[in-house]
Amino acid sequence: MNIVYACNDSYARHLAVSMVSVFVQNQDLPRITVYVISIGLSKESKKRLRQIADRYGRELHFLRLDDIEERFDYAIDTRGFDISAMGRLFVGQLLPPDTDRVLYLDCDTVAARPLSELWNLSLEGHVMGAVMEPTIYKRVKDAIGLGERAPYFNSGVLLIDLARWRSTGAEKRILDFYKEKEGRLFACDQDALNGALKGEIASLPPKYNFFPNYRYFSYENLVQHSPAYSAVTKEMFCDAKKNPGIIHYMGDERPWIRGNLNHYRKAYDRYLAMTPWKGTPKEKGRELYMAAYHMMDYATVLWPELRWLVSKWFGMKVVDKRKKS
Numbered sequence: 001m002n003i004v005y006a007c008n009d010s011y012a013r014h015l016a017v018s019m020v021s022v023f024v025q026n027q028d029l030p031r032i033t034v035y036v037i038s039i040g041l042s043k044e045s046k047k048r049l050r051q052i053a054d055r056y057g058r059e060l061h062f063l064r065l066d067d068i069e070e071r072f073d074y075a076i077d078t079r080g081f082d083i084s085a086m087g088r089l090f091v092g093q094l095l096p097p098d099t100d101r102v103l104y105l106d107c108d109t110v111a112a113r114p115l116s117e118l119w120n121l122s123l124e125g126h127v128m129g130a131v132m133e134p135t136i137y138k139r140v141k142d143a144i145g146l147g148e149r150a151p152y153f154n155s156g157v158l159l160i161d162l163a164r165w166r167s168t169g170a171e172k173r174i175l176d177f178y179k180e181k182e183g184r185l186f187a188c189d190q191d192a193l194n195g196a197l198k199g200e201i202a203s204l205p206p207k208y209n210f211f212p213n214y215r216y217f218s219y220e221n222l223v224q225h226s227p228a229y230s231a232v233t234k235e236m237f238c239d240a241k242k243n244p245g246i247i248h249y250m251g252d253e254r255p256w257i258r259g260n261l262n263h264y265r266k267a268y269d270r271y272l273a274m275t276p277w278k279g280t281p282k283e284k285g286r287e288l289y290m291a292a293y294h295m296m297d298y299a300t301v302l303w304p305e306l307r308w309l310v311s312k313w314f315g316m317k318v319v320d321k322r323k324k325s
Contacts, residue, residue, distance in 0.1 A: 006087025131209035134226030144195035259287035
């Protein structure tokens with residue numbers, strides 16, 4: 001199994017948590033090779049990450065991409081997101097040429113189950129597989145040319161047919177699409193992936209990229225707002241809630257923030273205790289916000305439309321504010 005991450009130094013601790021979870025959950029696999037696309041990782045962070053790989057007898061390779069901004073021949077506006085996330089766009093040229101399949105994971109993911117089933121899934125001729133994100137705003141889909149019934153995928157977990165990625169020129173097509181949009185999209189490279197590879201992304205079961213706040217949505221409500229999500233069965237969605245394979249801590253209720261009540265936070269805490277970052281205190285200063293956020297989670301069960309309204313208004317405001325700061 002080939003795993004790839006893209007990471008800067010501020011996310012090294014979360015990368016360590018994710019790596020440990022993958023190693024622990026997949027101890028029966030004879031080979032796991034991890035590639036870390038490094039954008040400013042410090043020597044100390046690399047040393048600690050290598051200690052983890054050595055402990056579990058796994059290969060770890062760092063692929064430097066400190067010149068990532070120079071890889072774009074046009075100005076890009078990441079809208080406040082760190083540019084390191086763009087590293088996933090360059091997997092084709094950074095990974096060894098004989099690597100024909102890779103599982104990309106965001107650093108804020110935790111493997112809660114073995115991943116061999118995911119790794120062996122057939123992509124049926126698609127460039128890659130990903131999990132749908134039915135809560136994306138219509139405004140975002142419109143901006144990249146996706147209709148109401150077209151699926152939109154989250155880029156936090158990508159099972160990539162790297163041979164097909166290279167042979168079809170996926171990287172160039174994505175970068176060209178981004179350029180056509182003047183290097184400015186709401187979700188940056190995620191939007192570019194969805195726009196440029198429309199029709200070439202296979203839908204993966206939701207358990208392989210489960211967002212904690214989806215625990216509070218009903219299947220029916222998600223399908224109502226995103227008809228494409230009907231391709232995911234209710235059984236698959238309920239199974240993802242109860243038995244997620246990969247937990248993706250996207251959103252504001254992060255398990256490393258003090259006061260968070262994330263239902264799936266114990267998985268992160270468990271694996272953090274198995275890293276050289278063990279004992280790192282949780283980030284302070286957002287306790288009241290965490291309490292309010294969790295109240296909104298429970299309100300979602302009773303009044304889902306309220307959640308949609310608040311999320312749409314507040315989510316766009318947060319990103320726009322982040323862009324200006």
